[in-house]
Amino acid sequence: MRQLSRGKKLLFCAFAAASFSVSAQTQTWPNSTITVVVPWPPGGPSDIAARPIAKRLTETLGQPFVIDNRGGGGGNIGSAAVARAPADGKTLLITSSAPIVINPSLYKKMAFDPSKELTPITNLLRVPLVLVAHPSVPANNLKELIAYIKTQPQFSYASAGNGTPQHMTGELFKSITKLEVTHVPYKGSAPAISDLLGGHVPVMFDSMIAIMPHIKSGKVKVIAVSGAKRSSLLPNVPTFAESGYPGLVSYAWYGFFAPAHTPKAIINKLNAETLKIMKEADFQKILADTGSDYVGDTPENFAAFVKDESVKWAKVVKESGATVD
Numbered sequence: 001m002r003q004l005s006r007g008k009k010l011l012f013c014a015f016a017a018a019s020f021s022v023s024a025q026t027q028t029w030p031n032s033t034i035t036v037v038v039p040w041p042p043g044g045p046s047d048i049a050a051r052p053i054a055k056r057l058t059e060t061l062g063q064p065f066v067i068d069n070r071g072g073g074g075g076n077i078g079s080a081a082v083a084r085a086p087a088d089g090k091t092l093l094i095t096s097s098a099p100i101v102i103n104p105s106l107y108k109k110m111a112f113d114p115s116k117e118l119t120p121i122t123n124l125l126r127v128p129l130v131l132v133a134h135p136s137v138p139a140n141n142l143k144e145l146i147a148y149i150k151t152q153p154q155f156s157y158a159s160a161g162n163g164t165p166q167h168m169t170g171e172l173f174k175s176i177t178k179l180e181v182t183h184v185p186y187k188g189s190a191p192a193i194s195d196l197l198g199g200h201v202p203v204m205f206d207s208m209i210a211i212m213p214h215i216k217s218g219k220v221k222v223i224a225v226s227g228a229k230r231s232s233l234l235p236n237v238p239t240f241a242e243s244g245y246p247g248l249v250s251y252a253w254y255g256f257f258a259p260a261h262t263p264k265a266i267i268n269k270l271n272a273e274t275l276k277i278m279k280e281a282d283f284q285k286i287l288a289d290t291g292s293d294y295v296g297d298t299p300e301n302f303a304a305f306v307k308d309e310s311v312k313w314a315k316v317v318k319e320s321g322a323t324v325d
Contacts, residue, residue, distance in 0.1 A: 029089050029266050030063040036092045039078025041071040045209050049124040049254045050094040056277040074163045075099035083117035085259050089266040093257040098163050101309040105317040106163045106324050120302040121256040121270050123295040128227030129169050129250055132211055132220040133203045142224045142243035149179055156182040158192040158204035162324050165252040166205045168313055171320035176247050207252040208291040226250040233291040267299050
């Protein structure tokens with residue numbers, strides 16, 4: 001057999017050393033503090049999933065999983081920081097869907113490409129949105145609301161901000177119903193809800209997490225739910241599909257990601273440990289309280305879901321003409 005040249009031997013040795021290093025790193029992971037970036041201000045919906053997951057991973061894996069709320073740029077700033085981080089399992093991302101599947105179509109310039117620079121681990125929460133109205137709006141169901149909007153010279157809806165699932169669900173609503181409705185973006189759900197309660201905007205789309213207390217208190221009227229089926233929290237409220245618009249299915253979902261090229265063994269370990277946590281009573285209560293079904297999945301299935309969502313929302317963004325910059 002012909003002997004390897006010196007150059008090829010060195011290359012082979014370097015490759016073997018690198019492979020051994022990655023293998024050793026994977027076997028000992030985690031061996032230091034893990035930073036979990038949440039690209040939104042503290043107290044937002046993403047924290048509802050991120051904080052209990054980080055707490056339990058700290059307990060089960062024996063190293064601190066520390067939340068780093070890094071808001072700004074519609075979730076792009078914190079997400080980009082994770083995309084640029086070393087792929088060693090020490091920097092992770094828990095975020096809503098916006099910077100992953102909406103912003104790439106909405107922003108003319110992105111500092112990162114989520115489809116290439118982030119690796120999906122698992123879905124954590126998938127929460128249906130609700131269309132709610134101020135009590136002064138003379139409509140109690142979708143048919144009545146659409147009829148009312150058609151009589152108005154101008155009508156608006158509020159959302160938690162440009163590029164959010166709430167905003168895009170509103171644009172999907174406009175596209176499907178062919179209604180002329182003006183989007184009024186706010187800097188978060190709280191100020192949007194405040195103006196809705198004050199009667200300054202007639203309707204808004206929001207996640208069940210944020211709006212549910214005001215539904216329970218009777219301060220807003222629920223028109224329809226955007227899930228594929230009725231919510232267990234609102235069993236008497238029909239879906240958009242039941243109301244005659246089967247194309248309007250939308251969720252505010254929250255996912256777990258790592259930088260691209262993170263070793264598969266680390267991704268699989270994170271996935272397995274997270275799914276165990278999601279089946280525990282404490283996290284099951286979070287799912288019940290938010291009206292979310294159990295949505296834990298394999299990294300491969302979650303990646304396929306993310307890809308489908310990207311295609312869906314790119315189409316909505318294009319048809320709406322929405323842009324941020």
